[in-house]
Every structure is written in C-alpha cells, then in structure tokens.
Amino acid sequence: MERPTVLTHEEVLTPEHAEAFASLVDVPVPDLAADGLPLLWHWLYLSVWPAQRDIGADGHPTRGSLPVPPAPGQRRMWAGGRVRTRHPLVTGRTAVRRSEVVSTTTKQGRSGPLTFVVVEHRITQDGVTCVVEEQDIVYREAVAPDGPGPVPTPDGPAATPAPVAVPPAAGERRVALDPPHLFRFSALTRNAHRIHYDHEYARSVEGYPALVVHGPLQALLMAESARAAGAVGRLTMNYRLVSPLLEHQGLVTGSEPSPHGWNVHVRDDSGRVTATGTVSNEE
Template sequence: MTEHTEVLQPEPAVALARLLGVDLPDLETDGLPLLWHWVYLLDRPHQAELGPDGHPVRGVVPEPGRRRMAAGGRVTRTGPLVVGRPATRHTEVVSTTDKAGRSGPLTFVVVRHTISQDGVVKVVEEQDIVYRAAASTFVSASAATPVPLEAGEREFPVDPTVLFRFSALTYNAHRIHYDRDYARDVEGYPGLVVHGPLQALAMAETVRATGVTPAAIGYRVVAPLFDHQGLVVRATGGGVSVRDHSGRITATGQVETLTGERKTR
C-alpha cells in the first residue's frame, strides 16, 4: 500500500474546467465533481523510472515491458472533496489475475484508491487495468459512414491538443496518447488512443450537464477509440455510452446521481 497527501489547490480544477469547456464549480462548498480528483494526488515518478512507452518500470505489476491499457473502473463520491485543505490517497493492489488471450498472456489488475479529507473518506475508486504482451496490435480503422448526432447525444473534441493536455493534467506519460509515431510504429495503432478515463469523464460530465449531481460511476472500455474517429456521448433513455462518428460503441457506463437516478447502458 502507498499513501500520498497534498493540499488541494484550485489550479488543476481550473485547468480541467477549461479543457472540458465547462464553468468552474464551487470548489469550496460543493467540492470537486465526480472524477475530477483525477487531476490531484498524482504519482510523479522520476524520469529514469519510465520505460520506453512512458510508464514506470519500477514496482509495477506485472513485470515491466507489458502493454498497459485502462479497461474500466468504479468510482463513488461519498462526500465533497474540497480545495484549500489537505487530502490523503491510499492505494493498494487488490487483485491480479492471469489469463490467456488470443494475442498472448493477459494480466488483469484491480487497483483501489481511497481518498480521505479531515479523516473522512470522500472518494473510493477501483481501476481495472489490463497488461498484454509487447506485440503490435495492428488495429484496423477502416472508413465508415458518419452517423448524425441524435437527441441526447453530445460531441466531445478529442483532437491531439485535447489528448496532450489531458495527459499533462493527469501526469500520464503513456506515449500512445500524444506521440503518433510511437502509437503507429511501435504499438500498431492507426491513430492516437483516446484515454479510457477521458471517455468516462465525458460520460459523467454529460450527465452533470443535465442538472443532476453524479455520485458514482461504473464504466467499461469495450473497444479502442482513436483521435480521428471522434467521441460522441449518449446519455438519454437511461443510457450512458461513448461511440465514434460511425456509431461504434467504445465505452459503456452506469452513473448514479444524488437523487438516486440511474443512467445505464
């Protein structure tokens, strides 16, 4: 288990609000919206501890050299995490499961983060991470007919600038999100990979834009999404999901609000 404490300053939230194109919430009363803690209490490894892909190679599970991808997670906001006061994050690996995949060995890791403030737990998160063999994926990205936006859908920009800024805000050095040559030539992707957490954040923010307060989310990344494919969030008729411009679903989620509403798909 590791522990990290810092005073939450407003600047990361200001930067995230500007990236998302939303008004800055009342950080001292209402606290950080659901998932906004992702720009706080960050791991900042030494440059010498990073591997060729930009991920740390010391103290990782499993062994260094495996490809790392966010597969999903569950986050519950149990109370307002406010700025101007210290917060502490406890992190632990709760499970590791090895499986055989079509492309080689897979390791599924569940990491739990618990964030407390003033001795009270404010956020509980479990991240699902998958590690695969270091072989090129050669994911196809054939052209498809664009699907027009429907009622209840919202487009979110995922151009290279957005992906770079989100990587910087979350201190995520994984090169598949901002280094197109690396993503294509080393990991075999046809474009920059849109972060799984960014897709989850887009889902939570789309729900928050309806005037309710998201209190929990469970999300799953079901297919890779690339920058040139676009990101469209659907939050209508009880559903929360992300699709690309062609209609291909890349992430699904379930959001619970303070009123007990559920938007699920």
C-alpha cells in the same frame, strides 16, 4: 524490481487543475470550495510524479508506483472501474489518497496471456472518506524486439470508405479532438503513455494507426454527460472501456435516464461505442 502493494500520497487541492480541465472540454466549474469536485475530477489530482529513471519505454512508471507491470515491457490498458463519492472533496484543503493492489489475475486471451490488476484508491479529507474507487488495469504481452510492424493508416491506398457520420442525438454532444487536446490532457493528468502523443510509437510499436484517446478522458466525459443531466451529490459510477478510440474518429458522449440514474456512453462519429457506464445517486 520494487513492487509496492500500498502507497499513500497527499496534496493540497487547488482550483487550478479543475479550471484547466473545464476549459479543455468546455464544461462549467461548480463552487469547488463548497460543492466539491464533480464526479471523477479527483483524477486531476493526487497523481505521483515519478523520477525519470523510473519511466519505462512506453511512458508508464516501472517501479515505485501502482500498479507496476507484472513483467518487463508488458503493455498497459485501462479497462474500467467503479467509483463512489461519499462526501464532497473540496479545494483549499489537503486530501490523502491511499492506494492498494487488491487482486491480480492472469487469463488467456485471444492474443496471449492477460494480467488483470485491480487497484483500490481511498481519498480522505480531515479523516473523512470522500471517494472510494477501484480501477481495472490490464497488461498484455511485451512487444517483440522487432515490433508488430507498421499498421496501414486510414488514408492509405487500401483504406476502406469512410463510414457515414451519425450526428449527435438528444442528450449527446460532440467533443472536438486533436493531438494538442490529447497532449494537454496527458499533461494535466501526468500521464506519459506515448500512445496518446507519440504517433510513431503508437503506430510502429503498439500497432495503432493513430493516436489513442485516453480511457480516463472518455470516462470523465461520460460523467460530465450525467452531470449535465442532473447527476450531483453522492454518486456511484461504473464504467467500461470496450474498444480503442483514435483521435481522428471523433468523440460523441451522451447520457439517457435509467430507472436508477443515467446510462452513459462514448461513441465515435460513425456510431461505434467505445465506452459505456452507469451513474446513480446513492441517496
């Protein structure tokens, strides 16, 4: 299996991807040619489109990309990361992303061995570094040949009563989700992971009772909560995805001021937190 450790990719950044994302999650579009992409919006660009023969059963590339699974069939989860914006990443110009695996660590988890891979991305325009980030990717054991078996759905006969909905508080907003919304975000970010659009695969192979909301979508919505509160310019964001969020559970995102910037979060309708982060100004 090919195991590249460094990859580069370049692309002319056009406004269409940013405009499509803004319409998907109902947020304003800044002056992209002057002020540049908002925090984390570079994820809408510079993704590699692999050959279909290089796509694994779960939808992720198995070779020719970063990272690749440590062993065949292992399941991938996006766990978190750190991002620094140093200069505006503007549309209408070419950007270059250099990606490198900087560490790989294996630990024993409750459900078996886990492999933690940290990938660093550096994005430049005209030789100037605009974005530096590290992504934390976790791989868990391959699915057994017969799979984990069906998982009871929330509306089954043994389902527990629905939790009481917690309305959005000050600084929070609810983002409506449904399968077309998740599918459109997958298409926009070139993410073919089947847990986000293939209900039968998510349920019978990976053990989720419903479609799973993308970790990157949750992180982007947290960044947008901070932007709505005034976070612009050179920013640093640290975020963690702490629990799976299913599409029927609802998504509420919000931010609150902190001594160094903003604390951000995503929760479901019941108040269960699924992602957390901090955003701060570098100046």
